[in-house]
Amino acid sequence: MQLLLFGAFNGLIVGFFYALMALGLSLILGLNSVINFAHGGFMALGGYLAFTLAPFIGFWGALAVSPFAAAALGLVAERGLIRPLYGRDPLYSLLLTFGLALILEDMTRTIWGAQGVPFAIPDFLNHPLSDVYFFLTGYRLLVVIVAAVATGALFAVLRYTRLGVCIRAGNADLETVASLGVNIYLLRALNFALGILLAGLAGILAGGQLGLTPTMGSSLIMPSFVAIIVGGAGSLIGSLLGGLIIGVAAGVTTMYIPAASEVVIYLIMALVLLIRPRGLLGQEGLFE
Amino acid sequence: MTLLLEAEGIEAYYGKSHILHGVSLSVAEGEVVTLLGRNGAGKTTTLRAIMRLTPPREGRVRIFGQDVTGWPTHRIARGSGNGGVGYVPEGRHMFRHLTVEENLRVPPPTPGQWSLATIFSLFPRLAERRTSKAGRLSGGEQEMLAIARALLLNPRLLLLDEPSQGLAPVIVEEVMQAVRRMRSEGTAILLVEQNAILALAFADRAYVLSDGAIIHEGPAAELAADSEKVKSLAGARASRAA
Numbered sequence: 297m298q299l300l301l302f303g304a305f306n307g308l309i310v311g312f313f314y315a316l317m318a319l320g321l322s323l324i325l326g327l328n329s330v331i332n333f334a335h336g337g338f339m340a341l342g343g344y345l346a347f348t349l350a351p352f353i354g355f356w357g358a359l360a361v362s363p364f365a366a367a368a369l370g371l372v373a374e375r376g377l378i379r380p381l382y383g384r385d386p387l388y389s390l391l392l393t394f395g396l397a398l399i400l401e402d403m404t405r406t407i408w409g410a411q412g413v414p415f416a417i418p419d420f421l422n423h424p425l426s427d428v429y430f431f432l433t434g435y436r437l438l439v440v441i442v443a444a445v446a447t448g449a450l451f452a453v454l455r456y457t458r459l460g461v462c463i464r465a466g467n468a469d470l471e472t473v474a475s476l477g478v479n480i481y482l483l484r485a486l487n488f489a490l491g492i493l494l495a496g497l498a499g500i501l502a503g504g505q506l507g508l509t510p511t512m513g514s515s516l517i518m519p520s521f522v523a524i525i526v527g528g529a530g531s532l533i534g535s536l537l538g539g540l541i542i543g544v545a546a547g548v549t550t551m552y553i554p555a556a557s558e559v560v561i562y563l564i565m566a567l568v569l570l571i572r573p574r575g576l577l578g579q580e581g582l583f584e
Numbered sequence: 585m586t587l588l589l590e591a592e593g594i595e596a597y598y599g600k601s602h603i604l605h606g607v608s609l610s611v612a613e614g615e616v617v618t619l620l621g622r623n624g625a626g627k628t629t630t631l632r633a634i635m636r637l638t639p640p641r642e643g644r645v646r647i648f649g650q651d652v653t654g655w656p657t658h659r660i661a662r663g664s665g666n667g668g669v670g671y672v673p674e675g676r677h678m679f680r681h682l683t684v685e686e687n688l689r690v691p692p693p694t695p696g697q698w699s700l701a702t703i704f705s706l707f708p709r710l711a712e713r714r715t716s717k718a719g720r721l722s723g724g725e726q727e728m729l730a731i732a733r734a735l736l737l738n739p740r741l742l743l744l745d746e747p748s749q750g751l752a753p754v755i756v757e758e759v760m761q762a763v764r765r766m767r768s769e770g771t772a773i774l775l776v777e778q779n780a781i782l783a784l785a786f787a788d789r790a791y792v793l794s795d796g797a798i799i800h801e802g803p804a805a806e807l808a809a810d811s812e813k814v815k816s817l818a819g820a821r822a823s824r825a826a
C-alpha cells in the first residue's frame with residue numbers, strides 16, 4: 297500500500313509536469329495551428345532562467361519571474377519566426393519548431409553546460425512532512441499546489457476574461473473573430489506566450505525535483521504529446537486529465553515493473569486510440 | 585452624397601479558380617443596397633473580398649473615403665475612428681460552444697450607440713438566452729446573434745449575407761424588422777440575398793451578379809416592378825417562401 301501510494305504520488309508530480317506542458321501545447325495547437333516541438337526547449341529555458349535568477353532574487357522570486365521571462369522569449373520567437381508561416385502548409389511550422397527545439401537545446405548546453413546543474417530549493421522544502429509518508433516533502437506538495445493553482449488560473453482566464461473568450465472563439469473560427477474587429481495577430485502572439493508561460497513554469501518545478509539538464513525538455517515532450525492524444529485533441533480539460541493519468545500510471549508502474557514505466561504510457565495511448573479514437577474528451581470528428 | 589463603400593475592379597480567386605472578374609460597386613451614406621444573383625454567382629466572395637477574408641488580387645476598396653486596400657480584416661472591421669464595418673457572414677458562423685453573452689464579448693468594446701444593454705433591448709430574445717450555448721439557439725435567434733455581434737462594433741456600414749437563409753417567413757420578418765431599425769438609425773447596408781423579392785422590397789438600389797461580374801445596376805423599385813427581368817437576371821423565386 298505504501299509502495300502504491302509512493303508510486304502514485306511520484307506519478308502525480310510528473311503528471312502535473314506533463315499536464316502543464318500538454319495544456320500549453322494544446323493552446324498553441326488550437327489557436328496557432330502549430331505543433332510546437334520547441335515546447336520542451338522553452339520548458340528547459342524556464343528552469344535555467346530560474347537557476348540563473350535565483351541567486352539575485354531568491355527562489356520564490358525566480359519561481360514568479362522566470363515563467364514570464366520564458367514567455368517573453370516565446371513571444372519573440374512567435375513574432376519573428378512562426379508568424380510568417382501562418383496559413384501555409386503545416387509542415388513548415390513543424391520543421392521550424394523542430395529546428396528551434398534543437399537550437400534551444402544546444403543554446404542551453406552552450407550557456408549552462410552539458411552536465412546539468414542542480415537547482416537549489418529552500419532547505420525547509422526538502423523535509424518530509426510526516427514519517428509515515430516519507431515521500432511527501434514540502435517541495436512535492438508545493439509542486440502540486442503551484443501546478444493546480446496555475447491550471448485553475450488558466451481555466452479562469454479562458455472562461456472569464458475577454459482574452460480567454462477570444463481564444464476559445466478563435467479555436468473554433470479565427471476568421472470570424474478577425475471579422476469582428478479582433479487583432480488576431482496579437483491574439484495568436486498572446487496565446488503562444490501563454491502556452492510558453494506554462495512550459496516555463498513546468499521547467500522550474502521540474503528543475504527543483506529532477507535537476508536541470510539540457511535534454512530535460514526533449515525527454516518530457518513526447519509524454520506531453522501522448523497526454524494530449526489520451527485526453528483528446530481540442531480539449532484542454534482532456535490535456536490536463538491525460539497528463540495526470542499517464543503520469544500516475546508511469547509512477548505506479550515504476551514501483552512494480554521499473555522497466556515498463558515508459559512503455560506503459562504508450563500502451564495507454566494505444567488502448568485509448570483503439571477504444572475511443574478521439575481521446576477521452578476529444579472533439580467529435582477531429583480524428584475519426 | 586458621401587460614399588461609405590467603394591469597391592473598384594475586384595479580382596478574386598480561390599486557389600487557381602478565378603471567381604470575381606472586375607467587380608465594382610458602391611454604397612452611399614444611409615443607403616440600402618442589395619446584391620443579387622444565382623447560387624454560385626460570387627456574392628459571398630464579393631463580401632469576403634471587401635473584408636479581405638479572401639484577399640483580392642486586383643482592385644481597390646475604399647471605406648469612408650479611405651483606401652483600405654491591403655488592410656488586415658480586423659482593421660477594416662474596426663474602421664478608422666469613424667465607425668466600423670459590421671459583417672454578418674452567410675450561415676451565421678456562431679461560436680457554437682460559447683454562450684450568447686460570450687459571443688457578444690468577442691468584438692472589442694467600441695464607443696457608440698450599441699452596447700450590450702442596448703443590444704439586449706433590441707433583441708429581447710437574446711437577453712433571455714444570454715447564458716445558453718449559441719449552438720442551441722434556433723436559426724432565427726442565431727441570425728439575430730450574428731447581427732447583434734456585428735452591431736457591437738457600432739458600424740456605419742453593415743454587410744449582411746443571406747440573413748433569410750433557412751428561416752421560416754415569420755422569423756425572416758422578425759429579422760428584417762431589426763434590420764429596418766438599423767436602417768432608420770442611419771446605418772448603410774449592403775444586403776446579399778437569393779430571395780430577390782424580399783431584398784428588392786427593402787433596398788434603394790440593386791446590383792445583379794452573374795459568374796463573378798456585375799450584369800445589372802439600378803434602382804431597386806425599377807427591378808422590383810419587372811419580375812420577368814428579375815427572374816432572367818437573378819433566377820429569383822417568384823414567391824417569398826424562403
Ligand SMILES: Nc1ncnc2c1ncn2[C@@H]1O[C@H](COP(=O)(O)OP(=O)(O)O)[C@@H](O)[C@H]1O
Pocket residue numbers: 598601603621622623624625626627628629630
Ligand atoms: N472556399 C472555396 N474554394 C473554392 N471555390 C469556392 C469556395 N467558395 C466558393 N467557391 C466557388 O466560388 C464561386 C462563387 O461562390 P460564392 O461567392 O459563395 O457564391 P454565392 O454567394 O453567390 O452563392 C462558386 O462557383 C463557388 O463554387
Ligand SMILES: [Mg+2]
Pocket residue numbers: 627628629674
Ligand atoms: Mg453565398
